[in-house]
Amino acid sequence: MPYSSTFNDHLENPRNAGEVVDANAVAEETNPVCGDRLRLSLRIVKGRIEEVGFLAYGCAPTLACGSALSELLEGKAVEEALQLTRKVVVEAVGGLPSRKQHAAALAIEALRSALSRSGRAPAV
């Protein structure tokens, strides 16, 4: 198998799959090159991510990264969430081959986009 057991576990048992009903920060990002999609919905209460949900369409790394990101976000302060990088997501799925790094990039993009739409991201 090309992927780690952590990766496979995310694929078989995706964490936080679905949409948060009363989300106040939502974003759906598409990789313009391959068409993979990640939809992230967050309920942020007093600067902290209380609930997170993700939906994903694409190759296995996109699905696994969505799940891993959602797990990383559980209970995190928005300020901390903004510090997350692609590298952290890659590590959270137990590594990715170089040509699949874009899956982690899409996850971070969806996160930043959701947080900025909630009005809590710093102006860039």
Next chain:
Amino acid sequence: MTEPTRVYLDHSATTPVDRRVVDAMLPYLTERFGNPSSVHFFGQEARAAVDRARRDVAALIGARANEIVFTSGGTEANNLAIKGVCESAAGSAGAAGEFHVITTAIEHSSVRGICDELEKNGWKITRLPANEDGIVRIDDVRAALQPETVLVSVMLANNEIGTIQPVREIAALVKETRAQGHKRLWLHTDAVQAAGRIPVAVETLGCDLLSLSAHKLYAPKGTGALFVRRGVRLMPQNVGGHQEREKRAGTEGVPGIVAFGTAARLAREEFEQRANHERRLRDRFEAGVSERIGDLVFNGDRDRRLPHLSNISFRFIEGEGLLISLDLQSIAVSTGSACSSGTLEPSPVIQALGRNDEISRGSIRFSFGKDNSEKEVDYVLEVLPRVVEKLRQLSPLKKTQRMEAAAAD
């Protein structure tokens, strides 16, 4: 719940080597190691084995033994056929730019690649589309024929969706054109997927060149063959030796050739039994999938196709994600998804059917083999609906579609 053994449903990619084939080839790796070009006993023993294999491969497709050229595989056979014919035509009468090749948009990547290269070198290439069922129209071939056309290359059966192309009708057209004085026009067909699965007889088909691969027939990788009808002029692509009647230089890969010969003989002897078995499994599988899973698109004509193959797009999910999820459940399949192939474009074959991006990306090929069992099919029928449902739960496309449907009500 289920046995942990792996279920292999990717026989169009490659097949396991039959034990009988292994037994036949092994002595040619050890004591019968001679070079067929050697005059002594060892050489003649190897020569006799290669000749036997040549007769067996010829018999599989109803050809004469001296019309078979052994190659390193299907890709090399396609190269020798297409480049060989084109270079022979160009060499005997002027520059490449004056010549024309007709092929299709649904050929195997090797044929597509060869034609792309010819085009870069100044050849005119016509790539015929397929209809939405994955079959090339004979009228399109007729319309594409020009006085400059030297080769028509149309596969016998497609490798992704298994559709059987009207090669016989195209051959009649080619013969008719030839009879009108267009003497240097040949028909090549890539029969790598078809051989052993549907009857393939070069006289019935009427083709001039036909490619075969051993490893799709339960023999090892690394051996293939090209049928070259007597009288067809071919520029060798490998030079530096007299092997294969000057058409392909290099010491013959004796063990692989012996294996191919044995596999071809078994494929012929067991033809009905294998085809019936695979068709029964495939039909059981498709009936089960249709019953248990909604939002499916079957790709390719349901009648005019190989008996062992099923290509299905599962709406709202992506093929590579499904492939890996099935692999985690010990089920091996393949997909037309771009993510899987390492390219950025989804399967050109499925796209050629006029399918949108989402359907192209969600296509999965299940290809059955002689050693698959009903029990294995039933295991897949148990696992697949669960995996598809899980991925659909995860899919934002499904959600978007549902919202659109609700808005329309």
